[in-house]
Amino acid sequence: MDYNQTDYNVIPNLEDTLEFEDNPDQRTPCVLLLDTSYSMAGEPILELNQGLKIFKQTLMEDSLARRRVEVSVLTFGGQVDLVQDFVTADQFNPPTLHASGGTPMGEAIDRALDRVAMRKTLYAQAGIPKTLPWVFLITDGAPTDDWQRAAERVHRNSEAREMALFAVGVQGADMHTLGQIAAPNRPPVKLAGLQFRELFAWLSQSLRQVSRSTAGVQVALPPPKDWAEGWGQV
């Protein structure tokens, strides 16, 4: 896959319509909604990129997760980019992200929720079972655009169990605003230092567990061990 090809925004990916035939397994969709604004430049973005590699590795160690966990990457740094449309973990190539621009977080959240809704429609058409979609938001700043409308949508979608949004604030993040964006039952978590690797190891472990859930059996997520400052209830 060619990662310079970030124009999924413009050119619809029609291969979507074929993938469920090859792999009719249940899906666990996860959108990584990543802040790549200028303030992430330097060590944070390097650590984030390392984290993505570990994320991929850890998913690949699990023969079910690699077929079932679907990853999509949306970045917001200056503009919102769909860097990776949904693919199963085995097809996922961790991108190398660069930091620049402002923090259009509201627009990014909106796009993520759109993508999730479209994905769910596709699952329904194909008769593919799914688990609750996750949107994993990581930011070190504050939205530079209108985020209130997106926040309302997050709250509505969470209540309706359309998806679950997890927000992680990196050093410097506006935790207050993040708290208003996240649903009340899933308050944001602060990343300890730049522990992106630990964060992504934890996320992939969690997705592995969720991806093996069967009908009626809900999985309890592992507690975040070493990457979070003051973890709430997932």
Place this chain on the structure above:
Amino acid sequence: MMNWLCTGVSVQGHGHVRQGMPCQDAQGWAQVNDTLILACADGAGSAAHAEWGSTLAVDKVVAHMISHAVGWRMAKDPEDHQAYLLGTLKGAFQSARDALTTLAAREQVALRDLATTLLLAVVSDGYTAAAQVGDGAIVCSVGGHEGIKALTTPFQGQYINEAVFITQENYTDYLQLQAIEGSARHLALFSDGFEPVAIKYATGEPNPVLFEGLFQFMNDTSSQEVRTEAVTRLLTGKRIAERSDDDKTLVLATRCNEFNEGCPS
């Protein structure tokens, strides 16, 4: 006035690239008043000038349909119109074959050197009709809860590698003709390179997820340039390459409604 969004793409298969063969598929479409005409053809890999055959066959059937669509009036009895449509499709095939015969004589090649399949669909005055010789298929959706219907099916001989072409003397024995009541909302024609993903071999049914996705995409995508690029990427993408190394053609048409921005008004 009924308007249509149409997108057609033919791509060279990897097998043809490897063997230094050109893309031998062809496709075309036209709209005359309320009549939609779609065609595609797949030149035989074994024929020396298959790409002449497929291109000429498509041009001829489209031209034939245009000339008959101009000024045709719906017959008083709808049954008559259906029969008229089917008759015109048959005539179009014969005119394509005649043109191939003329070309073969002029170029001093054998008619079989121009061997090609041929698929033709028309939507007119409340009917959707299709004609086909050889592989590939024509599917449509009339909307509502009817789902995706196959109007024609790939030719099935005793063995998978048997094929039929309009250049054969007895091609009318293999001519599939089908008309249904109702104007299709969406149509797709495709050559056999696209079959592995488009038709479920076990049941012979069109793949509903694929076609619903494609028709939705046609409905949602107003730019012809974007549609062409997206279809090209699909046809050249790895999911299809894994299943077929032949040339691939896909022609899609979607009837405009008030929500399609890209429709001519």
